[in-house]
Amino acid sequence: MTRIVVGLSGGVDSSTAAATLHHQGYEVVGLTLWLMKGKGQCCSEGMVDAAALCEQLGIPYHVVDSRELFEKNIINYLVSGYSSGVTPLPCSQCNKAVKFGPMLKYAQEELGIDRIATGHYARIEYNGETGRYQLLRAVDHNKDQSYFLYDLTQDLLAHCLFPLGNIPKTETRKIAAEFGLSTADKPESQDLCLIEAHGSMQNFLEQYIERQKGQIVDTQGNVLGEHEGIHRYTIGQRRGIGLAAPEPLYVVALDPIKNQVIVGDRTVATQEECTVKQINWVSMEPPSSPIRAEVQIRYRTPPVPVTVIPLEGGDRVKLVFDERQFGVTPGQAAVWYNGEILLGGGIIEPAKANAGKDFLSGDTLAK
Numbered sequence: 001m002t003r004i005v006v007g008l009s010g011g012v013d014s015s016t017a018a019a020t021l022h023h024q025g026y027e028v029v030g031l032t033l034w035l036m037k038g039k040g041q042c043c044s045e046g047m048v049d050a051a052a053l054c055e056q057l058g059i060p061y062h063v064v065d066s067r068e069l070f071e072k073n074i075i076n077y078l079v080s081g082y083s084s085g086v087t088p089l090p091c092s093q094c095n096k097a098v099k100f101g102p103m104l105k106y107a108q109e110e111l112g113i114d115r116i117a118t119g120h121y122a123r124i125e126y127n128g129e130t131g132r133y134q135l136l137r138a139v140d141h142n143k144d145q146s147y148f149l150y151d152l153t154q155d156l157l158a159h160c161l162f163p164l165g166n167i168p169k170t171e172t173r174k175i176a177a178e179f180g181l182s183t184a185d186k187p188e189s190q191d192l193c194l195i196e197a198h199g200s201m202q203n204f205l206e207q208y209i210e211r212q213k214g215q216i217v218d219t220q221g222n223v224l225g226e227h228e229g230i231h232r233y234t235i236g237q238r239r240g241i242g243l244a245a246p247e248p249l250y251v252v253a254l255d256p257i258k259n260q261v262i263v264g265d266r267t268v269a270t271q272e273e274c275t276v277k278q279i280n281w282v283s284m285e286p287p288s289s290p291i292r293a294e295v296q297i298r299y300r301t302p303p304v305p306v307t308v309i310p311l312e313g314g315d316r317v318k319l320v321f322d323e324r325q326f327g328v329t330p331g332q333a334a335v336w337y338n339g340e341i342l343l344g345g346g347i348i349e350p351a352k353a354n355a356g357k358d359f360l361s362g363d364t365l366a367k
């Protein structure tokens, strides 16, 4: 019987993934990574539900204390990112560095098990011709989570199963009900786990970052108002800027050196290109010449046509959009696809390399 470790968050998706594999004859071991410090946060309720599920299925259950790892990789990453004017995407970082890598290591080293599974909505296919594991969008495009998985290595993909990638979410709930799982009706998590735990990203960040008043300026440097810390803003943001203006104003840049929030109209908030670092090529070898693809610059933005141009050194690319894009946000992931197939992705770099951002201070540009 094939043994497999299933990552359990206590939600309906991972419960159904575990129950499905168990039903298919896998010898399933449930495992929850305990991620957040502090009483009553995030995982505690999840652990109770995950333990109940394992009891119901009659399978072993493990909890791995990963709070240090989460703090080192995610909390520090967020705090230093927001303090320096970027908006980091914690989920892809968490998947690679905190969840999949350590979960596989624990499975192999502590349990002698060589496979792991999660309730993510995405598909993995081995391509015999290229010898690569390809990551594909979930059949249910509305639930597709491949964007958050772009940074998984070939080795991780080779050891992973996503049992829900081929079914619509509605089917997941049906299966959960048929198996009589107590999580069948559990509401969807609506946001990042950190936001669910703290109410908002600002609440979370302000445990670590002090509010520091600064100026809100336009792209010519005229002072329009005051803010309470650049960590409270994101490129492309319109709501909550607190300025009355005839035309809607958007955050177009954040200058950590001058502690300024720079705002402009929608045209200033669009870009025709950007650079991307820390690239992970997933379903194809790194190309030596430009390729055409469709890119997503945020989880919920639709994919748009793009030319991906490899830059010297191999770890960065330039993205040239066919049409100017709004809200290209440093720190977020840009992930490019060929139809269903996720080709690669990386982290959008700050505006220094992006034309037209000369309203940032020299020091910021030199960073």
Ligand SMILES: Nc1ncnc2c1ncn2[C@@H]1O[C@H](COP(=O)(O)OP(=O)(O)OP(=O)(O)O)[C@@H](O)[C@H]1O
Residues within 6 Å of the ligand: 006, 007, 008, 009, 010, 011, 012, 013, 014, 015, 031, 032, 033, 034, 035, 043, 099, 117, 118, 119, 120, 188, 189
């Ligand atoms: N703390 C954790 N420990 C182990 N695995 C986890 C943990 N959190 C999430 N996972 C795994 O990652 C998958 C995707 O997590 P995500 O936070 O996106 O939850 P979700 O899509 O709401 O799924 P679920 O309904 O299972 O909570 C989960 O289905 C689960 O398999």
